[in-house]
Every structure is written in C-alpha cells, then in structure tokens.
Amino acid sequence: MAANEHLLDAQAAAERAELDTQILDAIDRWVEKEVRPIAREYDQADRYPEELVEQMKELGLFGATIGTEYGGLGLSAGTYAKVVARICEVWMAPTGIFNSHLIMANCVERAGTADQKAHYLPRFATGELRGGIGLTEPNAGTDLQAIRTVAQREGDDYVINGTKTWISNGIKGNCLAVLTKTDPTAEPPHRGMSMFLCEKGPGFTVGKKLEKLGYRSIDSAELVFQDYRVSKDKLIGEVEGQGFKQAAGGLELGRINVAARGVGMARGTLALALAYAKERKTFGKPIAKHQAIQLKLADMSTRAEAAALLVQDAADRFDSGQRCDLEAGRAKLFASEAALENSTEAMRIFGGYSYSTEYEIERFYRDAPLMCIGEGTNEIQRIIIAKQLVERS
Numbered sequence: 001m002a003a004n005e006h007l008l009d010a011q012a013a014a015e016r017a018e019l020d021t022q023i024l025d026a027i028d029r030w031v032e033k034e035v036r037p038i039a040r041e042y043d044q045a046d047r048y049p050e051e052l053v054e055q056m057k058e059l060g061l062f063g064a065t066i067g068t069e070y071g072g073l074g075l076s077a078g079t080y081a082k083v084v085a086r087i088c089e090v091w092m093a094p095t096g097i098f099n100s101h102l103i104m105a106n107c108v109e110r111a112g113t114a115d116q117k118a119h120y121l122p123r124f125a126t127g128e129l130r131g132g133i134g135l136t137e138p139n140a141g142t143d144l145q146a147i148r149t150v151a152q153r154e155g156d157d158y159v160i161n162g163t164k165t166w167i168s169n170g171i172k173g174n175c176l177a178v179l180t181k182t183d184p185t186a187e188p189p190h191r192g193m194s195m196f197l198c199e200k201g202p203g204f205t206v207g208k209k210l211e212k213l214g215y216r217s218i219d220s221a222e223l224v225f226q227d228y229r230v231s232k233d234k235l236i237g238e239v240e241g242q243g244f245k246q247a248a249g250g251l252e253l254g255r256i257n258v259a260a261r262g263v264g265m266a267r268g269t270l271a272l273a274l275a276y277a278k279e280r281k282t283f284g285k286p287i288a289k290h291q292a293i294q295l296k297l298a299d300m301s302t303r304a305e306a307a308a309l310l311v312q313d314a315a316d317r318f319d320s321g322q323r324c325d326l327e328a329g330r331a332k333l334f335a336s337e338a339a340l341e342n343s344t345e346a347m348r349i350f351g352g353y354s355y356s357t358e359y360e361i362e363r364f365y366r367d368a369p370l371m372c373i374g375e376g377t378n379e380i381q382r383i384i385i386a387k388q389l390v391e392r393s
C-alpha cells in the first residue's frame with residue numbers, strides 16, 4: 001500500500017472517531033434532557049414515549065447501524081454498543097424501540113437483494129418504516145425450527161398464516177421481518193424456513209398487547225397473520241430456505257445489543273447505589289463507609305466494567321466481518337447476569353427504600369431479568385459458547 005493511502009486511511013479513521021464522539025455526546029445530552037426526566041413516570045404508567053420516538057428519528061437512531069449510502073449513520077457495532085449502554089444506564093426500555101428494528105435492517109443489509117436494500121434501508125433509516133423481528137410463536141421460542149407459521153406460494157404472492165408472540169414494536173411498528181416455513185415438510189426443518197418483510201395491512205393484525213413485569217412503556221404484542229398476502233419480492237434475498245440463517249445472523253448483532261444493555265444497566269445500578277450509599281447514614285456514618293457495602297460496590301463496578309470489555313471484544317470481531325457467536329454469546333451471558341446481579345445488590349444497598357416506587361432502583365430490578373431471556377436465553381448462550389469452543393479448538 002502506498003504511503004499516501006495509509007495517510008488517507010488514518011485520516012478517515014480519525015474523522016470517523018471524531019464523528020462517533022460527537023454522536024455519543026449528543027446521546028448523553030439527549031438522555032439527560034429528555035429520557036431521565038420521564039423514565040419513572042412513563043414506566044409506572046406503562047405509557048409509550050411517542051416524543052422520544054420523534055427525537056430518536058432526529059438523532060438518526062433508526063439508522064444507527066445502517067450504511068451511510070442508505071442514509072444511515074453507519075456506526076460500528078462498537079460505537080452502537082456504547083450508544084445503547086449510555087441510554088440503558090438511565091432507562092433500558094427506549095432502546096427496544098430501535099434495537100430489534102436494526103436487527104430487521106441488518107437482515108436486509110446482509111441478505112437482501114439490491115432492490116430490497118434500495119427500497120427498504122433508506123425508509124428504515126429515517127424511521128418512516130419501523131418495526132422489528134417476528135420469530136417467536138406461542139409454542140416455539142428457543143426451538144425456532146418448531147415454528148408453525150406457514151407462507152404458501154400462490155402465483156407471484158405468498159399467503160402467510162400463523163401467530164407470533166412477544167413481538168417488540170408489534171403495535172407501534174408498521175413493518176416486521178417474519179420467520180415462516182415455506183416448506184413445512186423440509187428435513188432438517190431450517191431448510192424450509194424463509195423470512196419476509198411484512199408491512200401492516202389486511203390479514204396482519206395485532207392479537208393483543210402483552211402486559212409485562214418490566215420493560216414497560218414499550219409495546220410487546222401477539223400478532224396474527226390470517227391469509228396475509230405478500231408479493232414474492234418481499235422474501236428476503238428472494239431465495240427460499242435462507243430464513244433461519246438470516247435470523248441467526250441478525251441475532252449476532254442482537255446479542256451484542258442485549259449485552260450492551262446489560263453493561264448500561266450494570267453501570268446504572270452502581271451509580272444509583274453509590275449515590276445512595278454516600279448519602280444514607282447508619283451508626284453515625286454513610287453506609288458507603290461500612291465494609292460490607294464497600295464489598296458490594298467493588299463487585300458491582302468490576303462486573304460492569306468486565307462486561308463492557310466483553311462487549312467491546314464481541315463488537316470488534318463483528319466489525320471485522322468475522323463470525324462472532326462465541327464472543328457475542330460470552331458478552332451477552334456475562335453482561336446480562338451482571339445487570340441482574342447488580343440490580344439485586346443495589347436493592348440490598350437501598351434497604352427498605354428499594355421497595356419504593358419513588359426510587360428508580362426498582363425499575364432496574366424489574367427490567368434486568370429480560371436481558372437473561374431475550375436474543376437467546378442464557379442457557380442457550382452457554383450451549384453456543386461451548387459448541388464454538390469445541391469447533392474452534
């Protein structure tokens with residue numbers, strides 16, 4: 001490589017780093033000004049944060065990881081993870097509005113046809129079309145090959161019938177990447193699975209809104225497809241049998257994202273606990289001066305920062321274009337457990353006040369368990385990690 005090419009590369013990297021810093025600063029300002037003041041009230045009322053959606057559009061979050069050629073911000077997975085973590089330090093739920101949306105976009109960007117990319121990605125990036133991914137069904141979550149939703153070819157169309165459940169953005173979103181079976185008799189079943197881009201319309205309806213322990217304010221829904229007709233050019237990649245692979249590929253970014261949420265929550269609970277421990281006094285001194293509390297704070301801080309390093313490791317590998325299910329699995333497993341453990345330890349530090357809805361900490365305690373379930377449960381992460389260890393050794 002010529003010397004001037006090295007210089008140009010270095011210049012481009014410096015410009016990119018400067019842009020990433022500006023984006024993270026803008027996120028910090030937005031979180032403090034707009035997200036923190038409404039988090040407790042909106043969560044408790046289970047109110048959808050419409051105004052945050054408009055602000056997210058302006059910030060470009062619906063196109064965060066979409067390439068700049070399609071109008072996105074083109075963030076690396078590393079920077080994207082930092083964005084997610086910073087929001088989750090304060091309130092995890094709003095990240096759900098763009099996280100699964102970006103997994104849908106990632107599936108199109110990686111596996112879509114040129115026409116699909118040209119048509120969808122700019123609309124995803126602005127948030128004109130937004131939604132998420134529809135994989136889970138009432139009878140099948142972990143075991144995705146057991147799904148029952150069928151897409152049957154009829155002329156130039158497919159007709160989709162089935163029910164999806166637990167779908168984030170299922171009510172407020174208008175577009176969903178839906179995993180189906182185009183050949184329900186295929187063996188192994190994943191060979192007969194295909195993913196479609198489905199926009200809301202006749203035959204695609206909301207069955208019901210699901211009420212939840214945490215992750216409130218964000219719509220989770222059961223969705224019903226009844227003779228929903230979609231043209232064949234909405235089949236991602238326009239080749240049948242690729243859906244399972246496309247979904248699994250999208251979940252690598254999804255796992256980095258859930259891990260980043262875990263980092264944010266692990267840090268957020270530490271920040272709340274630390275502030276409280278410095279202020280609350282027992283036996284004549286702040287509880288932060290009691291060694292039993294100090295041990296908790298030390299462990300919480302160590303867990304949060306170890307999780308951040310695992311997320312960075314997974315994001316670096318993702319950004320280098322390599323398979324990263326081992327790294328993303330490790331990050332997701334550790335960071336989600338860190339969020340859960342830190343929220344529990346913070347509850348202990350807050351004592352009786354942890355039980356009060358006047359404090360923020362109880363929200364973290366209700367939100368954290370989801371990190372251990374979404375994008376593949378932590379039991380499954382362990383299986384993925386072990387398989388990869390064996391395969392790569």
Ligand SMILES: Cc1cc2nc3c(=O)[nH]c(=O)nc-3n(C[C@H](O)[C@H](O)[C@H](O)COP(=O)(O)OP(=O)(O)OC[C@H]3O[C@@H](n4cnc5c(N)ncnc54)[C@H](O)[C@@H]3O)c2cc1C
Pocket residue numbers: 100132133134135136139140141142143165166167168169212215220370373374375376377378379380
């Ligand atoms: C708030 C929320 C939002 C969600 N958003 C979405 C979304 O946007 N889109 C979407 O498609 N889905 C979504 N989901 C669904 C989520 O991905 C599933 O709940 C998750 O994959 C687990 O599936 P399941 O609930 O069917 O559990 P199951 O698969 O029934 O698992 C039950 C238990 O068995 C364990 N288990 C299963 N198989 C094995 C095995 N082989 N070995 C060891 N243990 C095993 C699991 O780890 C778990 O502990 C969401 C869920 C929630 C709660």
